[in-house]
Amino acid sequence: MVINHNGRYKSDRRTLKRLVILRSAAGVFRRRGYDRAGMREIADGLGVTTGVLYYHFRDKGELLYFCQDYSLGRMLEEGARIRREKGAPATRLRRLIEAQLTCMLDELQGSAAHLEFATLPPRLLKKVVAKRDRYERLMRGIVSKGIRAGAFRRRDPKLVTLAILGAINWTIKWYRPDGGQSATKIAREFADYLIKGLA
């Protein structure tokens, strides 16, 4: 996945095809979990054979890696934007929580492949863990700054961040796009509740 000087994904045919494959793979990973997702299954969903997958990706692990990398990339993009904004800590934390939930539940339709790490080969694992940690630090930074600024109650910023991330990440276990709760409502209520805990 090459990013060009515009900060966008290069739109050559190659990359487009990779994105198409990733979308299908992400769906299968979400529905079945990484281990139970078969390459055949992913290929079938695209109407091609497994060979195609191997033409575009080295192996199954790389497929997972790019899913995770893409998800984390989107989240970091949003996060970076929010960090640059002015505003009270509470406001920024709210934006971040809402952005992540919207991203996970709406945009990526709960794919959140970024939640299944154990399987990756070390080389890829290191990269994706690093990216995840960057995102975690980003959120923790907002929390810490809020505490130092006196806007938030004194708490262990690390544990608070992990609690928030847990609440958010867990949503993919129960969220159903056609269920009673819209992603927007969940995002608002979660933000309300999780920020109040810091008041």
Next chain:
Amino acid sequence: MVINHNGRYKSDRRTLKRLVILRSAAGVFRRRGYDRAGMREIADGLGVTTGVLYYHFRDKGELLYFCQDYSLGRMLEEGARIRREKGAPATRLRRLIEAQLTCMLDELQGSAAHLEFATLPPRLLKKVVAKRDRYERLMRGIVSKGIRAGAFRRRDPKLVTLAILGAINWTIKWYRPDGGQSATKIAREFADYLIKGLA
């Protein structure tokens, strides 16, 4: 797994052996995930052959089922005890959060096999989902009652409960027994933070 008149697991040799196997299986499930956990691996951890596992359990699914059933059983036991106690809603919710975290992180050493459902055959899935739902309802009940009593702020009890459970369940993804944070400290801080959100 027969429960005798003391409400404890019957300690005949058969049941003891099953518990020994379950402990090993739970460990492997936790470290590797259900799908990547091999029966060989589980057996090796016990110094026996896979045949032994099949002598005591019908198949891999039943092994997972009993792990989940046991974990949920322990949590429900604690939950029932807490529900019977007198005390302010905040106190009871705190007790429940702390109990679940202690149970998951300390007693079961993060096994929490109860978090991987998708794999179970329908018959067992139904039973374990029912048990999980009972626990969820138990926590939601405490939240709802607190709201009705005016002790908690008006929020959607369902979403709040899911947020709390997410924060708690997610701990097994990052908790390390030999890490910087003790289970006790995590439990206290989480309870503080998650209850404050309802104040």
Next chain:
Amino acid sequence: MVINHNGRYKSDRRTLKRLVILRSAAGVFRRRGYDRAGMREIADGLGVTTGVLYYHFRDKGELLYFCQDYSLGRMLEEGARIRREKGAPATRLRRLIEAQLTCMLDELQGSAAHLEFATLPPRLLKKVVAKRDRYERLMRGIVSKGIRAGAFRRRDPKLVTLAILGAINWTIKWYRPDGGQSATKIAREFADYLIKGLA
């Protein structure tokens, strides 16, 4: 196994390979019986790995099914042809007996996998039993018509048919292609003897 408009098996590469596999499987089933026939053994006989078998057939049961289906198909083909012929009942019954024996002992080299049913999964079992019954009815029809026409002695057509089929089917238990008796001679003598019983 698709049959094209010529009434023959479509000869694309896929079907050809399936037929090659079936031939090997039929041989092993005959020599060793279905249960003792290993997929390894069948694959070894072809110089391939077991994976190939599973690429072309869903499972072992389907392999058996197609053996039986093919054998019964051949017998029904011959039977249908004979039924359409004019001729005295005795002549037609003779033709049928000889055709089945030739088919079983010569053409299929005693494979007669159609004799081992118990193992098939219900779905396939039903189909193959139906086909077998069609063949049985075909033979019984010739016997009955002969009796009604006064060409055959009055006997229970069902039991006579079962006796004839028993004599024929049993041959695969003792027939040896390199033995003293040629398939042709067996066919003639059996027909003589079994038809005389109806005179």
Next chain:
Amino acid sequence: MVINHNGRYKSDRRTLKRLVILRSAAGVFRRRGYDRAGMREIADGLGVTTGVLYYHFRDKGELLYFCQDYSLGRMLEEGARIRREKGAPATRLRRLIEAQLTCMLDELQGSAAHLEFATLPPRLLKKVVAKRDRYERLMRGIVSKGIRAGAFRRRDPKLVTLAILGAINWTIKWYRPDGGQSATKIAREFADYLIKGLA
């Protein structure tokens, strides 16, 4: 299975127990076939554990051997009696056919374990094949003598015998004790038909 000087099975406790086991084993072998019959299954049918089977029999093969040996023994007993009788060849052949069918379908309830040889270890195989051949020769002897005496039509006695045995042995594939046809009727009709073929 020891035979004492009265020509009867010694009725000590040991032998009695062996017979009880054999009866159960024969039933399972018939219903499921030798390979699919599990030692557990046989033991369960008796309300004991597999250990008991191994106390009384060396292994599964010996269990099969004794089933076959017993069946063949019974058939040879009857055969020997019939051979000693005076009477026309047709009468004696009829007696033999009826005796075998009665023995197989009634007395042994279609167990006819003597039909599954392939599995036996060489040592036992040789013995049981020898016994089966003795029975075959017995029947062929009656046929041959009838031909030489001019009572039967000139036919290949070997093939006629194999046809008769096929018709008889095949009955266990379709006979049902609770079906429409009684063993007695089958025996009579088969004898009628099969002897008429020699007239």
Next chain:
DNA sequence: TATGAATGAGATTTCATTCAT
């Protein structure tokens, strides 16, 4: 005699991956 527990070899089956075309 009988049992419960364990073994070990082998069976079928799955699946990521490769490769010639």
Next chain:
DNA sequence: TATGAATGAAATCTCATTCAT
């Protein structure tokens, strides 16, 4: 680029058999 066919390693599970008690 894409496919069909094949591989090989591993996984789950079965089962006859053994053995201490």
